Amino acid sequence: MAGSQLDGAGMAKMKTLEEALHQVQHVHSLVERMAVALKTKAGIGIMGQQVKRAAVPLVGQLKGQFGMISDQVAGMILIAGRGGSEQMKVRALRESVAQIRTALELMQNKVKAQHAVEAENTESP
Numbered sequence: 001m002a003g004s005q006l007d008g009a010g011m012a013k014m015k016t017l018e019e020a021l022h023q024v025q026h027v028h029s030l031v032e033r034m035a036v037a038l039k040t041k042a043g044i045g046i047m048g049q050q051v052k053r054a055a056v057p058l059v060g061q062l063k064g065q066f067g068m069i070s071d072q073v074a075g076m077i078l079i080a081g082r083g084g085s086e087q088m089k090v091r092a093l094r095e096s097v098a099q100i101r102t103a104l105e106l107m108q109n110k111v112k113a114q115h116a117v118e119a120e121n122t123e124s125p
Helices: 008-039 047-063 067-081 086-114
Strands: 004-006 116-118
Touching: 004 008, 008 047, 008 086, 047 067, 067 086, 086 116
Parallel strands: none
Antiparallel strands: 004 116
8 A cells, every 4th residue: 555755855844843843842841830930929030041042943943944933933032031021921932832833733734745755555466
C-alpha cells in the first residue's frame, strides 16, 4: 500500500517546526510559572527576563522560513520586557503563546499538504 511522505524541503521545514513547538512549550511553562507566582502574590521578579531569554533563539530559528511567526515571537518578547501591570503582562503573554502555538500547528498542516509525495509501492503483485 502506498503512503504519503514529505519531500526534502518539507522534512526540513517540519524539523524546524517541531523544534519550535518544543521551545514554545518551554516558554509556555515559564509563562505559567509567572501566572502562579502572580496568583500567590510572590511577584514575578525576573521571570519576564527568563521568557525573553528562552524566546530569543526561537526568533532566529523561524526567521528564515517562517517570518510571520518569527514576528509574532518578537512581539511576545516585547511584551515580556515592558513595564506596567504584571497581571496584564501575564495575560498578554498567555495570548501570545496561544497564537504562536496555533500558527505553528497550522503551518505544520500546510507543509504536510504542500510537500506530500506518494511513497513507492515495493510490494510485488
